[in-house]
Amino acid sequence: MNEKRLDNPAYRNGRDLPEIDCVLIGVNSAKTLGRCIESIRSGSYPPEKLRICYADGGSTDESIAVAKRYDGVRVLALTPEYPTPGLGRNAGWKSGSAPLVQFLDSDTIVDPEWFHKAVARMRDARVGAVIGFRRELHPERSVYNWIGDLEWNGPVGESDCFGGDVLLRREALEATGGYDETLVGGEDPELSRRVIRAGWKIERIDAVMTRHDLAMTTVKQYLKRAYRSGYGFAAVRAREARLGSPFWxxxxxxxxxxxxxxxxxxxxxxxxxxxxxxxxxxxxxxxxxxxxxxxxxxxxxxxxxxxxxxxxxxxxxxxxxxxxxxxxxxxxxxxxxxxxxxxxxxxxxxxxxxxxxxxxxxxxxx
Structure with missing residues (x-):
């Protein structure tokens, strides 16, 4: 881990906040990527403490060009034959060195106060990951967006898993090896379980983490998302069952x-x-x-x-x-x-x- 531990009194007194690697992933995300980057930089956390990395999964649109317009954004242009979220996230966190890593989907907007609130919870050395609430920007635009807004979140307190938006200790990533790069669904809960088995807790705090636009307006999109979630349920459950875990x-x-x-x-x-x-x-x-x-x-x-x-x-x-x-x-x-x-x-x-x-x-x- 970084020489400056998160439980150092300097952190508790707010004199020396930890650096955070912000890892964004996306494929053909030109419409939303700039908004995500700007939300990170416009928040209350000191911008010099935030390192932004965009891991592109093989876009054919202007995503990479959008990311390169922002000074200081590290761009990883990946060209896998079959991209997965785990591939991008692993490439992103392994290219950095900050003691904390914030994973984000490129279609999210980070709440201005999120980093301060999440880092404060990380002062507890037992906590390996912190999550907050993901809120839909436009639940009124479709019933599918509205359902997503209902289902993104869980109760405040200790949680059994996290989703795509999460603040993780680098220690936890190094101890677990990071994301399973073969999964096309369920990769976040699957890593969550390994983080817990490695001895850390996952905490959901009472704070908005990100805002998001599911942009789901058709039955076809709804059915495809449900199909992939079923695939993810089965893939993760098969792994957990082999370990005797009741998860899912x-x-x-x-x-x-x-x-x-x-x-x-x-x-x-x-x-x-x-x-x-x-x-x-x-x-x-x-x-x-x-x-x-x-x-x-x-x-x-x-x-x-x-x-x-x-x-x-x-x-x-x-x-x-x-x-x-x-x-x-x-x-x-x-x-x-x-x-x-x-x-x-x-x-x-x-x-x-x-x-x-x-x-x-x-x-x-x-």
Whole structure:
């Protein structure tokens, strides 16, 4: 670790704040990258203590040119055949030397006070990672952005994982080896678990960390994101299960039981209807079997609206919308789970195509 330890009295008195390597990753992120860099530099933390690195995953737009317009920004132009978040993040933190590393997606905006608040929590030597709240810039622009704003965050206090925006000790990265570069989803929670097993705590503080524009406006985008999240659930759960960890066990079981049970019931209903001679009995049997799968899939909408109202402080209308999401999302997630296991058997994991990766805005900024 850096010779100046974070628990030094000079840090506690605010006379000598630690340096921070800010690692931004992106592919085709020209629309948002400049805004992210400017948010880092315009905050209250001393700019001379912040070192910015942009790790580009093989952009075909003006992303690299945008980054080079800013003096002092270190640019790593990576050209992997199949880019992953872990590749960029590892290249970024390994190119620096600061005792703290802030990872950011290039489509985020850092809160002006974030670094001061996060560093203050890092004075506890047991804390290896600090996270805050990620807030959507425009939840009103689409129901998908609104759902993202609900789901980005968890309760304040000790956490079992972090996401793409996190302040980490370099010590923790060196001890764990950093990110798994093969994962196209779930790479942040996967590293989180190794950080915890190495002896550190992850803390969520009561502070806004970043603002973000999910820029999701279509059903296709929603389904693709859910599919990839299902793939990530399966990939991380497989690793954790081998270690005897219960992490994401309940989430994985929910996808398997609700989504799998519904698909199984509907499939059996179709077999019952068409495998036998058409009759009133076969139709009734098919309908009964098909209806049996409905409560499995739609249990959030049928039984949990009140719970969502209380836990998320939502009105009944908003809670119903969120319940529909929680019901339907398991189907594309189940497809992602199936893709993970099929790929594991065939030796063909899911891979990113550079041409398909980009960041954007919900609508042009004015």
């Amino acid at each position: 066990k309940a989430d994985f079981r929910k996808i398997a039981i609700k989504g799998g049970g519904f698909i199984a019931a509907e499939s059996l209903a179709m077999v019952t209807l068409f495998a036998a001679r058409p009759s009133l009995t076969s139709m009734l049997a098919s309908a009964t079997i098909g209806l049996a799968g409905v409560p499995l899939l739609f249990s959030p909408r049928l039984f949990k609206v009140g719970k969502f109202m209380r836990e998320n402080q939502l009105g009944r209308k908003e809670a119903k919308i969120y319940a529909w999401h929680c019901s339907a999302v398991v189907l594309p997630q189940l497809a992602g789970v199936a893709r993970y296991y099929a790929g594991a058997i065939a030796g063909r994991p899911l891979r990113n195509k550079r041409s398909a990766l980009k960041t954007g805005l919900s609508q042009p900024e004015t």
